[in-house]
Amino acid sequence: MQQTTGEKTVSRGWILFGAALATLMSSLDTSIVNIALPTIITDLHASFAQAQWVVLSYMLVVTSLIVGIGRLSDLFGKKRLYLIGLALFSLTSLFCGLSPTADWLIAMRALQGLGAAVLMALSFAIVSDAYHGMKAGHALGILTAMVAFGIALGPTLGGLLLSAFSWHAIFIINVPFGLLACGVIWVFLPGKTFQEQTWRFDWPGMIVLALTLGCYAFAMTEAEELGFTSPLVLGLLGGAVSGVLLFLWLERRVMSPLLPLQIFRNATLSISLLVSVLVYTVMMGVILIMPFFLSEGESYSSVLTGLLMSTGALITALLSTPVGLLANRFGARPIMAIGVALMVVGCLFMSTITIKAGIAGFTFRLAIINIGLALFQTPNNTAMMESALPSQRGLISGLLSLARTLGLTTGASFMGTIYASMVAIAAQTGVTHPQAVEAGTHGSFLVASALIGIAFLLTLLVLRIQRKPVTNKQDTALSQPTSTGKLSLDEQHTSI
CATH class of the missing domain: 1.10.287 (Helix Hairpins)
Incomplete structure (x- = not known):
């Protein structure tokens, strides 16, 4: 039966609610566990290496499978796969909370990561499908806000659950919310609406x-x-x-590749993904380095350090939805360019911070960086998903999530190594430890400024490409293979 306009609006709202809840849960579980690791080590008689694998097993599975899951959904239907992911995430969360041994917990975390990979890969895709033909910036902004809220609230919520109950509650709390999201998606998300594909999946x-x-x-x-x-x-x-x-x-x-390489001939797609990796590499540097500056440089308590660090993520989360509306009105790419430019300014300011800057000096610099991140994230997600063909939204959603994950993973290692090296070099000159931390922060953020500066130049390149006149709507769509596996003539206009 054909839905009325009002019914479609209600359905879209519920689909957004279910996807936002799923996105929040999967984001929370990337950071909520860390604070409970010492307790888990004691309770399960685990080694430090086993505790590391409780975190690592989740992230490795998410990173490894997120693109493949996105493509799988394009071929066999997003609703079916999303419901499986929600059910798996909820069930394994329960099993994580009931784990009798560290090895069992590691195995369940890996399976939980599989469910999370489905949620991360498909949430943006199903919301884009629900808002097809409409300006989806505000809806995708809400999903982006859930990612930021999850990262920001993870340590705080984990600490509250740990103090009020036990480490088991950190996992079990997902179960009722997962079941709620599963029910909402089951009722309101329609099945596959475009023609079924006959391609074989590229295992x-x-x-x-x-x-x-x-x-x-x-x-x-x-x-x-x-x-x-x-x-x-x-x-x-x-x-x-x-x-x-x-x-x-x-x-x-192969006849039906997992990742059709032709899509990377689209300059906008390729450059946007690279910019995303650079942006999240720098943001992981902020998340990793600044707690050391606050605790060892400024000598702030762990509670105050946590509160100050959470302000950045909260700023990004609160701005994500309004920024989506701005992207709808003024276009995504100009807003993105402004955001990346602000991040350059913020990183340069952070490279001048001193151990006497105080709370105001730190918060001012962090706010500039996170306002820039908010202006980048939502417009970038919106532009990518709105330009994706219906048969490729799962794949593009997976690539967006992969770019974020690769950036965070690379940033943790690369920026951490830069910071540790800079601190060690400064310490050899005979300065105090707080002064060495200050010098390490300065050097690290000069490197971060260079990386985000490259991202800004690439963003300007995208703007220049998009100003070129197009003669066909197909020119602005992400390229897809024709029946012969080659790009159509229309698609070559926007190809590199």
Whole structure:
């Protein structure tokens, strides 16, 4: 039966609610566990290495599978896969909370990561489908806000649950909210509306890409402790490079590739993904380095440090939806450029911070960076999803999430190494430890300024490309293969 306009509006609202709840849960579980690790070690008689794998197993599975899941949904339907992901995430959250041993907890966290990969890969896609033909900036802004809220609230909520109950509650709290989201999506999200595809899924490509991304993510994680010259890290990076070459070779030879390489001929898509990686690399530097500056440089308490750091994520979260409305009115790309420019300014200001800056000096600099992030995130997500063809929204949503995850993973290792090296060099000059921390912060944010400066130049390049006149609506869509597997003539206008 045909839905009325009012019924469609109600359905869209409920779909957005379900996707936002799922996005919040999957984001929370990337950060909520860390604060409970000491308690888990004691309660389950776990080693420190096992505690690390409680976090690492989740992130490795998410990073490895997020693109493959996005593509799988395009071929076999988003609703079916999303419901499976919600059910798996909820069930494994319960099993995590009931874990009798550390090894069981690690295994359940890996399966929970599989469910989270589905939620992260498809949330933006199903909301884009629900708002198809409409300005979706405000809706995608809400999803972006949920990502920021999850990261910001994770440590705080984890601490509250840990003090009021036990570490088990950190996982079990997901169950009722997961079931609620599952029910909402089941009732209101329609099934597949475009023509069913007859293509075969590229399982070899998915396996190779998963192993490749897993090698890279594991290398970046181990590099934080062992350094980039470690034989293990170099071996993993070599495996990742070999995996990329094998993946490219495979994708050129299959009828229905996991990742149609033609889409990267679209300059806007390719550059936007690269900018996302750079932006999130820098943001992980902010998240990683500034707590050391506040606690060891300014000598603030852990509570005050946590509160000050959470202000940045809250600023981004609160601005995400209004920024989506701005993107609807003025266009996504100009707002993005302003956001990245503000991040450049904020990083340069942060490179001048001193241990006498105080709360006001720190908050001012952090606010500039996070306002810039808000102006970048939502317009970037909106532009990417609105330009995606219906048959590729799952894939593009997965690529967006992958860019964010790769940036955060790379930033934790790269920016952490830069900071530690700068502090060590400063310490050799005989300065006090707070002064060494200050010098390390200065050097790290000069590097961050250079990275985000490159991102700004790339954003300007996208603006220049988009100013070129187009003669066909197909010119602005993400390229897709024709029946012969080649780009159509229309698609070549926006190709590099």
